[in-house]
Amino acid sequence: MSSPISFQAIRIFEEDGKFEQRIVARSTEDLPEGEVLIQVHYSSLNYKDALSASGNRGVTRNYPHTPGVDASGIVAASTDPDFKAGDSVIVTSYDLGMNTDGGFGEYIRVPAAWVLPLPEGLTMQEAMIYGTAGFTAAQSFWELKVAGCKPENGPVLVTGAAGGVGSIAVRLLLNGGYEVAAVSGHDNGKALLKEFGVQQILDREEAVDSGNRPLLKPQWNGVIDNVGGLPLSTALKTTQPGGVITTCGNVAGAELSTTVFPFILRGLRLIGIDSQNCPYALRKQLWQHLATDWKLPKLKVGLKEVSMEGMLNEIEPILRSEVKGRIVLRHKVAED
Ligand SMILES: NC(=O)c1ccc[n+]([C@@H]2O[C@H](COP(=O)([O-])OP(=O)(O)OC[C@H]3O[C@@H](n4cnc5c(N)ncnc54)[C@H](OP(=O)(O)O)[C@@H]3O)[C@@H](O)[C@H]2O)c1
Incomplete structure (x- = not known):
């Protein structure tokens, strides 16, 4: 060659x-x-x-x-x-x-x-600021939008919000006019989320419920979950009727404990994100969005x-x- x-x-x-x-x-x-x-x-x-x-x-x-x-x-x-x-x-x-x-x-x-x-509109460095983390955030954001999650219907919860996937997901949502509730367990993570303009920041403990009640007060219009485990189980209990939840990670645990009630009493949809096997056509479309209408204004923050x-x-x-x-x-x- x-x-x-x-x-x-x-x-x-x-x-x-x-x-x-x-x-x-x-x-x-x-x-x-x-x-x-x-x-x-x-x-x-x-x-x-x-x-x-x-x-x-x-x-x-x-x-x-x-x-x-x-x-x-x-x-x-x-x-x-x-x-x-x-x-x-x-x-x-x-x-x-x-x-x-x-x-x-x-x-x-x-x-x-x-x-x-x-894609035109992105430098090689900007593409890597997104990287797989940003692409996964974009795929999660896209799935929420396709499923009908609209900014006027209330806040979207993001777990693992200060990490790679979460920090881009938060900014895509804010940029798209959504109110964001972000979960972070670290002071420097919270400071970064404040810098992004997040309206509501929750401690990790505030986003988990270990009780037996299958449903709790509905709070979220949608959820971008990046951690799995108990935070995801809790998000299923606290999402509004008709809401959408995406999940991509397992840093808080690979197991998911839930009941059928979030699905049959609130009509929730749980969507898995597998960026590795995202079809080429959708991959190209999402990168195009990241380079144009979804491009984050302060990407280097x-x-x-x-x-x-x-x-x-x-x-x-x-x-x-x-x-x-x-x-x-x-x-x-x-x-x-
Ligand atoms: N499915 C896919 O296509 C795909 C693609 C990319 C990544 N992922 C997965 O997504 C997850 C996140 O990836 P990432 O690159 O964003 O990782 P990351 O940069 O390490 O961020 C993960 C964040 O999760 C929070 N966290 C860590 N342990 C936790 C726990 N026990 N309970 C609750 N929150 C916890 C931390 O935030 P705080 O300390 O601020 O709370 C951390 O910043 C990983 O599991 C990764 O493998 C999946």
């Missing part, structure tokens, strides 16, 4: 059952097969990247491995007619960074079916940009839920 290129990558090694993160030299010859070779300018940190970087076999089966479920960059070579050298592109999710070497390396090689042209060395220091904190807002990895080649 092209002569080999040397590059740097964050690589996770398994040694004696322990996982070590190191920056190492690699060659494009080491990358998996695929039609499109991309020089990565930016990547970003998602919760899933930290799981991959710390040896979670549910995310990454084999090591050594390069995480990074997100990448924006320039096509270096392509055997697919839809892409040519010099094109600005983005790749998010599919298998990138999971079992396919990801955006924490300066080059990736992927199937053309995973590659999207960078809450942004921390890091080098590869800096990224190594962020992996543990995101696993401890200490990261608020978005962390973007800027590779050396990036100019914008």
Whole structure:
């Protein structure tokens, strides 16, 4: 395809059952097969990247491995007619960074079916401020809107609101004219949410109910849940009749305890979000929204940009839920 290129990558090694993160030299010859070779300018940190970087076999089966479920960059070579050298592109999710070497390396090689042209209106850096977290927020927001959740019908609850997905979901909702009630368990998370203009901020404890009553006072017009577990069970008890709830994460627990009553007495709809397998056409449409009518005015609020060395220091904190807002990895080649 092209002569080999040397590059740097964050690589996770398994040694004696322990996982070590190191920056190492690699060659494009080491990358998996695929039609499109991309020089990565930016990547970003998602919760899933930290799981991959710390040896979670549910995310990454084999090591050594390069995480990074997100990448924006320039096509270096392509055997697919839809892409040519010099094109600005983005790749998010599919298998990138999971079992396919990801955006924490300066080059990736992927199937053309995973590659999207960078939408006009977004820089490569802005695309990674959104990243998979922002895309998942956009998919959740889109599902609420399609299901008929309207701003005039009351507040929308967002759980895990100061995290990657939550912080973008909050801003998409505010930008769309919705009143937002946001849950955060940290002072710096709450400060960030105030900066975004959130009207109501709840402590984690205020958003959970461990009682046996199947339904509680209805409060929410809709819910974007990013944490699962008890907060999601509680949201099902406290959403208004006809309301819609999306759910995408499990940081508060993978189990869901509920009854049929929210569904048969209040007509609630619970919608699962799987951004990894979002169909290409919808993916393209949602990125188009993120670049135009949904584009966040102050996208860089809450942004921390890091080098590869800096990224190594962020992996543990995101696993401890200490990261608020978005962390973007800027590779050396990036100019914008
Ligand atoms: N389904 C999909 O397509 C998809 C895509 C992307 C992400 N996800 C999942 O979505 C979840 C959120 O991802 P993310 O990237 O936004 O992660 P993140 O940046 O770590 O944010 C998660 C937030 O959840 C809150 N939280 C953590 N532990 C909690 C607990 N025990 N109870 C209640 N709240 C808790 C924290 O906020 P406070 O400390 O401020 O409360 C944290 O900031 C993860 O489970 C991730 O795997 C799924």
